[in-house]
Amino acid sequence: xxxxPDENGRFGKFGGRYVPETLMNALMELEEAYQHYSKDPEFxxxxxxxxxxxxxxxxSLYYAERLSQHLGGAKIYxxxxxxxxTGAHKINNTIGQGLLAKRMGKTxxxxxxxxxxxxxxxxxxxxLLGLECKVFMGEEDTKRQELxxxxxxxxxxxxxxxxSGTRTLKDACNETLxxxxxxxxxxxxxxxxxxxxxxxxxxxxxxxxxxxxxxxEQIQKEAGRLPDYVxxxxxxxxxxIGMFYPFINDESVKLIGVEAAGHGVDTEExxxxxxxxxxxxxxxxxxxxxxxxxxxxxxAHSISxxxxxxxxxxxxxxxxxxxxxxxxxxxxxxxxxxxQLLSRTEGIIPALESAHAIAQVMKLAxxxxxxxIIVVSLSGRGDKDVxxxxxxxxxxx
Amino acid sequence: MGNQVNAIDAAFQRLRGEGRTALIPxxxxxxxDLATSVEIIGALEQAGADMxxxxxxxxxxxxxxxxIQRASERALSNAxxxxxxxxxxxxxxRNAGIKLPFILFTYYNPVLQYGLERFFELVTAKGxxxxxxxxxxxxEDAELRxxxxxxxxxxxPLVAPTSNDRVKRIAxxxxxxxxxxxxxxxxxxxxxxxxxxxxxxxxxxxxxxTPIAVGFGISSREQVERFSKQVDGVIVGSAIVRKIEEAxxxxxxxxxxQEGLAQIRAFVSELRG
Numbered sequence: 001x002x003x004x005p006d007e008n009g010r011f012g013k014f015g016g017r018y019v020p021e022t023l024m025n026a027l028m029e030l031e032e033a034y035q036h037y038s039k040d041p042e043f044x045x046x047x048x049x050x051x052x053x054x055x056x057x058x059x060s061l062y063y064a065e066r067l068s069q070h071l072g073g074a075k076i077y078x079x080x081x082x083x084x085x086t087g088a089h090k091i092n093n094t095i096g097q098g099l100l101a102k103r104m105g106k107t108x109x110x111x112x113x114x115x116x117x118x119x120x121x122x123x124x125x126x127x128l129l130g131l132e133c134k135v136f137m138g139e140e141d142t143k144r145q146e147l148x149x150x151x152x153x154x155x156x157x158x159x160x161x162x163x164s165g166t167r168t169l170k171d172a173c174n175e176t177l178x179x180x181x182x183x184x185x186x187x188x189x190x191x192x193x194x195x196x197x198x199x200x201x202x203x204x205x206x207x208x209x210x211x212x213x214x215x216x217e218q219i220q221k222e223a224g225r226l227p228d229y230v231x232x233x234x235x236x237x238x239x240x241i242g243m244f245y246p247f248i249n250d251e252s253v254k255l256i257g258v259e260a261a262g263h264g265v266d267t268e269e270x271x272x273x274x275x276x277x278x279x280x281x282x283x284x285x286x287x288x289x290x291x292x293x294x295x296x297x298x299x300a301h302s303i304s305x306x307x308x309x310x311x312x313x314x315x316x317x318x319x320x321x322x323x324x325x326x327x328x329x330x331x332x333x334x335x336x337x338x339x340q341l342l343s344r345t346e347g348i349i350p351a352l353e354s355a356h357a358i359a360q361v362m363k364l365a366x367x368x369x370x371x372x373i374i375v376v377s378l379s380g381r382g383d384k385d386v387x388x389x390x391x392x393x394x395x396x397x
Numbered sequence: 398m399g400n401q402v403n404a405i406d407a408a409f410q411r412l413r414g415e416g417r418t419a420l421i422p423x424x425x426x427x428x429x430d431l432a433t434s435v436e437i438i439g440a441l442e443q444a445g446a447d448m449x450x451x452x453x454x455x456x457x458x459x460x461x462x463x464x465i466q467r468a469s470e471r472a473l474s475n476a477x478x479x480x481x482x483x484x485x486x487x488x489x490x491r492n493a494g495i496k497l498p499f500i501l502f503t504y505y506n507p508v509l510q511y512g513l514e515r516f517f518e519l520v521t522a523k524g525x526x527x528x529x530x531x532x533x534x535x536x537e538d539a540e541l542r543x544x545x546x547x548x549x550x551x552x553x554p555l556v557a558p559t560s561n562d563r564v565k566r567i568a569x570x571x572x573x574x575x576x577x578x579x580x581x582x583x584x585x586x587x588x589x590x591x592x593x594x595x596x597x598x599x600x601x602x603x604x605x606x607t608p609i610a611v612g613f614g615i616s617s618r619e620q621v622e623r624f625s626k627q628v629d630g631v632i633v634g635s636a637i638v639r640k641i642e643e644a645x646x647x648x649x650x651x652x653x654x655q656e657g658l659a660q661i662r663a664f665v666s667e668l669r670g
Contacts, residue, residue: 020531282506
């Protein structure tokens, strides 16, 4: 496969920089700084140091024996991103971008958040590096993720509830970009996924590829060969691209992204951007978008705030259209069932986002033989969701 | 098609002769409804506007502040206004006798979904003279720009105080006028403009023979006057949209509609001076 993105931030036809002129200079400065520091051995060593000593990397690749036996079929390995500091893969990216912000001489960082995981990871890194931090969060999400709001405040960040539009992640992203335009001098925007304008999709992928790099090495050490399938949940797609990227040239490895089907892809309430979306420009890049026939972006729905997003990173659109990866929908109900199964068979409560990936594995594993291997990204732990899950399980769907 | 003089060029030429600066108001089409938008455009013309920006409401208006965001939300929820509706408002306005040049202000995705070829056929047929697409920087606009040239529609680019060495490249491609963003941030009323605004405007002026206009945050006669010696046009958006917002209850009442339109007319007359 050819190297993507190209110099204009294009993954095939996808990606680009569809932003107001007021942001172009900031994006070009950012790209320049990233190109410079990503080749700077000192910067690389600093990122590596914090990932190791602060976040606890490498995370383990764990053979989920009881889950594998229960499902019957393939051997299932969990890449334990939930064991990172702050409980999810998001910290891989915020450490990288936080250090970059510092190198660029910025004293303030801003971030958007849906479930709150990226907000927490940003607030954490801000505290660690002595940066001021503002996190924009949809008002509806601040309610369903109250605990994470408090965690961010405890870490010294200011949480700004976003009242515009859908009051969820989509509009939190818009508001962060708007704020950035007017505070670009001293403020760095830590975007949390592989979405948005170039260079974010490339940069966030590079900071997250450690998930796949480690997994690829670990599975070969453990099983003596590459996996047959690699599975990860996709909202914006950062944990999935991080997992997939190092396997892209391994043709025998099938890549499956799992998106949130909410109440079902045939209802109005889902976040199945790949299954039901069309090509379009949204929040700075050309990719798949959930939209109506007139090009208005449609609100998404998912039980998981982290997947509740009507767009997806442009590199995923490229992997889909080149058929290198497949993207499959999992409903709220299927994710809840998977969450309970993993909790009971392995003693691991996954985040609702990660539970979508597990649900796909529940479908896939029994169709495979016992000498086949699935590696699945367990992107985050479920503690943040426990209260919501209690509500769903007691109240019914 | 490209042989006819574009109405925007004709307007600037006439204004130059008269020694006047163009007043270019913006409104969100469909706020509060499509028929009222036609009447508001009429009121803008009567009040002395020289051309008008027809804003297409969008679900994710990245470049816009709260006032225009709210107008978009009203237009989308009340009237489910589409790109085509907005373009047809131009035709209806012509049929109502309005002569102002029309500039369509739209985010890129609605245009992309409609299809670029069909889009240019439609805007040409319905009397649109110019196009502003705030989320289509020069790096991404090659295809659309070529089609606009072909259709004789002016693609009006934005330049910002941070555009630096991009100013020249942007200005070189500009048609109609160069839209100079007065300050960093989103659209909306503000007291202060970007530090170095005068230098910035001078830089743009020296980079091109195309007319230049300034916008973002301009809301008073005083501010219009402040810029009128430096630029060929002044764009007033959020301040007018806010006037319309205040007048919505009047505009929606058959008995009081004229009163609402009169308030908007009075505000724009005052800006005109």
